[in-house]
Amino acid sequence: MTNRENPRWAAGVCEGVHAAGSRHVVYVPDNPLSHVLRAFSDRFDDVALLLATREEEAFGIAAGLYLGGKRPTVMLQSSGLGNSLNALTSLLIPYQIPVLMIVSMRGDLGEWNAAQAPMGRAVRSILEAIEIPHVTAESPETTAEAVRIAGTEAFGAQRPGACLLPRRLTTGRG
Amino acid sequence: MTRFEATRAVCNVAGDAAIIASLGHPTYDLFAAEDRPRNFYTWGSMGLASSVGLGLALARPDVRVFVLDGDGSLLMNLGSLATIGLLRPSNLVVIVMDNEEYATTGGQPTPTAYGADLEAAARAMRVDAVTVRTVPELTGAVARRARQGSSVVVAKVTESAPTVKPPLDYVGIKERFMTAVGGR
Numbered sequence: 001m002t003n004r005e006n007p008r009w010a011a012g013v014c015e016g017v018h019a020a021g022s023r024h025v026v027y028v029p030d031n032p033l034s035h036v037l038r039a040f041s042d043r044f045d046d047v048a049l050l051l052a053t054r055e056e057e058a059f060g061i062a063a064g065l066y067l068g069g070k071r072p073t074v075m076l077q078s079s080g081l082g083n084s085l086n087a088l089t090s091l092l093i094p095y096q097i098p099v100l101m102i103v104s105m106r107g108d109l110g111e112w113n114a115a116q117a118p119m120g121r122a123v124r125s126i127l128e129a130i131e132i133p134h135v136t137a138e139s140p141e142t143t144a145e146a147v148r149i150a151g152t153e154a155f156g157a158q159r160p161g162a163c164l165l166p167r168r169l170t171t172g173r174g
Numbered sequence: 175m176t177r178f179e180a181t182r183a184v185c186n187v188a189g190d191a192a193i194i195a196s197l198g199h200p201t202y203d204l205f206a207a208e209d210r211p212r213n214f215y216t217w218g219s220m221g222l223a224s225s226v227g228l229g230l231a232l233a234r235p236d237v238r239v240f241v242l243d244g245d246g247s248l249l250m251n252l253g254s255l256a257t258i259g260l261l262r263p264s265n266l267v268v269i270v271m272d273n274e275e276y277a278t279t280g281g282q283p284t285p286t287a288y289g290a291d292l293e294a295a296a297r298a299m300r301v302d303a304v305t306v307r308t309v310p311e312l313t314g315a316v317a318r319r320a321r322q323g324s325s326v327v328v329a330k331v332t333e334s335a336p337t338v339k340p341p342l343d344y345v346g347i348k349e350r351f352m353t354a355v356g357g358r
Contacts, residue, residue, distance in 0.1 A: 024233070050232070050261065052225075053253030060222030061257070064194070064229020067214065067348070068237070069357035072229070090218025091226075094344040 006042060008140035009169050010035035013102060014044055016147025016163070020155065022073040022100055024065050026050045026058040030077035032104045032170035055080030059087035062099045071155050075102040078123045078164075079116060089130055092160050100151035101132070101162035110167040127162055134162040137169055175309055176334035177271045181207045183309045184240060184269055187317045188212075191238035192230060192355050196223035198278030200242040200271055202336035211354035215340045215347050221250030224258065224268050230355075231263035231324075237355055238265050238320050245272040245286045252295060258324050259300035266324045267316055277333045296326035305330060 013036045017025065023046055027033065040047050052058035055076045062072035076084065081103065092099060106113070107120015127134045135150050137143040147163045154161030181203040184193070192212045195201040200223075201215040216223060227241035248254070248270050258266065274287035286292060296303035302319070303326040306312045312329050319325040340347070352358045 026229075048232075051257070053256055054251075056222065057225045057251055057253055057257065060219065060225025060251075060254075061229035061232075063222070064226040064231070065233045066229075067226070067352055067357050068230045068233025068355065069352070070233045087219050087222055091216065091222060094218070095348045096345050097348065 006039040007035055009137065009143045009165070010039045011043070012137070012140060012143030013147050013165070014039045015144040017073050017100065017102070017151065018044055018047065019144065019148040020071065020100055020151025022071040022151060024048050024050065024070050025073045025075055026052050026061045027075040028052055028055050028058055028077070028080055030104050032165065033075050033077070036075065036102070055083040056087045059084055059092060059099065063091055063097045066097050066099065071100070073100040073102060073151070075104070077104045078106050078120050081123055081126060082119055085126070085130070088132070088160060093130065096158040098154040098158045099160045100147070100154050101160055102147065103162050103164045104170060105164055105166045108166050110171060123164065132160050132162055134164055136164045136166060140169065143169065175307065175312065175329065175331050177273055177331040178203050178207065178334040178336070179309055180271060180312055180329045180331050181242065183313050184242065184316055187313055188240060191240045191320065192351070193240045193242060194223050194227040194230065195242040196220070196244050196247045198244070199336050200244055202339050204242055205340040206336060206338050209340065211350050214351045217342065217344065221247050223247060224254045225251065227266055227268065228254065228258055228261065228263065231266040232261060234355060234357070235263065235265055239267070240316070241266070241268040243268055243270045245270055245274060245292060246276045246284045248292060249284060249290070255296050255299040255301055255326070262324050264323055265321060267319045268326045269316060270326060270328045271331050272328050273331050273333045275333065281333070293326065293328045301326050303328065
């Protein structure tokens with residue numbers, strides 16, 4: 001595969017996940033994350049990509065992976081954060097089960113679909129309300145480091161931690 | 175067969191299997207039947223017990239994983255059956271304690287009381303499944319399916335009021351469990 005098909009930011013997500021020691025990625029796909037999935041498949045054959053039907057389910061699977069000694073990553077679109085809240089607040093946070101969250105943003109700068117805007121605008125406030133730390137990948141060149149920091153902190157502190165991927169990063173617009 | 179009798183039967187054939195219990199009565203009954211380090215008691219996250227069991231089974235192919243789920247809980251996360259059918263670990267048995275009611279919340283009937291069929295749902299998602307109604311049937315079904323792929327065993331049970339609950343020590347539950355299964 002060529003660099004044209006693996007944008008720099010998507011390769012950075014993979015590098016950051018790998019550098020944080022995660023080899024299991026549970027995901028519900030969205031359009032930008034398709035680039036990340038392809039980059040994982042092309043360049044990291046030691047990373048297991050596990051499809052879930054819903055984001056809450058993905059966090060349940062991630063919790064089980066952690067109980068078995070793995071360092072799980074969950075990749076989701078920001079719209080799926082709403083589907084995830086019960087898993088986060090009644091399983092992962094109280095049991096101190098860490099997961100690296102990669103959140104592909106909708107509803108931020110560049111959004112064209114009003115149905116995506118309310119949750120997109122609330123993502124940071126919601127994460128702060130449930131005390132999940134988050135960083136934002138600001139550029140293709142810094143994405144790997146942002147993801148790695150979020151993961152290292154999550155697995156070290158034994159709590160979920162998030163790296164947000166804004167649309168201006170993943171689509172080049174906004 | 176009461177749910178507590180069914181839970182004891184599962185413990186009797188569990189050996190060194192890890193057991194993930196859904197919140198409420200399944201967790202309480204598992205603690206009462208046999209409090210073992212390889213038990214993981216959930217106190218929330220309704221619906222996710224089978225997902226936690228799936229993740230553990232994928233992480234640790236060397237560990238047999240049993241899940242004690244409820245009919246109401248599994249109905250909250252039916253997509254889990256599709257994911258189990260997709261990923262198919264070789265070491266997962268989901269035992270659904272189907273009492274046809276939300277017993278923990280006061281006995282409201284679930285759709286299985288009106289014919290919803292969780293065995294058929296599992297089969298439709300390419301997961302081996304069977305329905306059992308007696309302790310010998312349950313014991314045989316679980317013992318046969320351990321290490322035979324991924325399976326769902328629907329145990330038709332009657333409600334039996336739990337008498338004890340595990341401690342509300344979430345981190346303690348996790349640490350003891352992880353140490354026992356070698357996740358630490």
